[in-house]
Amino acid sequence: MPFVIHWVENCSRPETVFKIQTPAGNLVLFARGDVLFKTDWEFAGDPFQIVTGEHDIQRQLNQYWLTPEKPIHLKLLKQGSDFRNKVWAELCRIPFGATITYSALARRIGSAARAVGNACRDNPFPLIIPCHRVVSVSGMGGYAGKTDGDFMTIKARLLDFEAAYKK
Numbered sequence: 001m002p003f004v005i006h007w008v009e010n011c012s013r014p015e016t017v018f019k020i021q022t023p024a025g026n027l028v029l030f031a032r033g034d035v036l037f038k039t040d041w042e043f044a045g046d047p048f049q050i051v052t053g054e055h056d057i058q059r060q061l062n063q064y065w066l067t068p069e070k071p072i073h074l075k076l077l078k079q080g081s082d083f084r085n086k087v088w089a090e091l092c093r094i095p096f097g098a099t100i101t102y103s104a105l106a107r108r109i110g111s112a113a114r115a116v117g118n119a120c121r122d123n124p125f126p127l128i129i130p131c132h133r134v135v136s137v138s139g140m141g142g143y144a145g146k147t148d149g150d151f152m153t154i155k156a157r158l159l160d161f162e163a164a165y166k167k
Contacts, residue, residue, distance in 0.1 A: 002064060002096060003128050004071050007078040011035040017050055020061045024157035025150075027127055031057060037077040039125050041144075041154055068096060068165055076125055083111070087119035094133040097162040101137050121145035132158040 013033035019026045019042060026042040028050070036057060060072045078085070090109055094100055102113040102120075109116075120131040121144060132155045135141045143155035 002068050002070065002072055003092070004073045005092065005128070006073060006075045008035050008075050009078055011037065011077055016055060018055045018058050019050055020058055022065060022127070023161045024127075024154045027061075029055075029057060029061070031055065032077075035075040035077055036125065036128070037079075039128060041126060041151070043150055065161075068162075074128060076128065079124060080119075080122065083115070084119045084122060087111075087116055088123060088125075088129045091120070091123070091129050091131055091134065094130055097165065099133050099135045099159065102134055102141060103137060105134055117142065127158070130158075133162075 011032040013035075016031045017028060018031070019028045024041075028040045028042045029036055030038040030040075034056065057074065060074070063070065064072060080088070086109055087105070090105060102116045106113045106116045116134070120134055121142070123129050123131045123144075126132070126144065132143060140152060140155060141147075143151040146152060
């Protein structure tokens with residue numbers, strides 16, 4: 001598992017916004033000190049005020065694309081309901097390069113596929129909590145609450161990267 005997550009209950013340091021380039025697009029990271037509280041994909045016209053220079057988290061994540069099997073320790077701000085945290089924890093157990101259906105993931109945790117899909121949609125840490133590895137029984141499913149467009153392109157690119165790297 002490439003990301004080793006250390007959950008943090010709160011953080012109050014000043015906000016820093018930076019980005020990394022990935023094979024799927026630019027990922028914007030929102031941090032307070034060494035704690036990430038959100039990640040989001042960047043699209044043309046996004047109004048993010050990006051910090052110049054390089055943050056330590058940025059350096060670590062840039063290495064992910066070169067050696068995705070190397071563990072990266074990240075501090076993430078814990079948020080969301082108990083149910084969402086249960087789904088997100090299960091997402092982190094999906095092996096790199098593997099996929100699972102919403103319904104199979106729901107069975108693992110004793111829930112319903114729609115509820116799992118909603119928790120995936122509300123994931124505050126795309127890429128790090130790998131909701132892109134969840135697919136529908138009849139195809140790709142969705143990504144970030146969308147079933148077409150830029151988000152689906154990102155999902156396909158992430159899955160293609162992982163599949164190619166595993167070979």
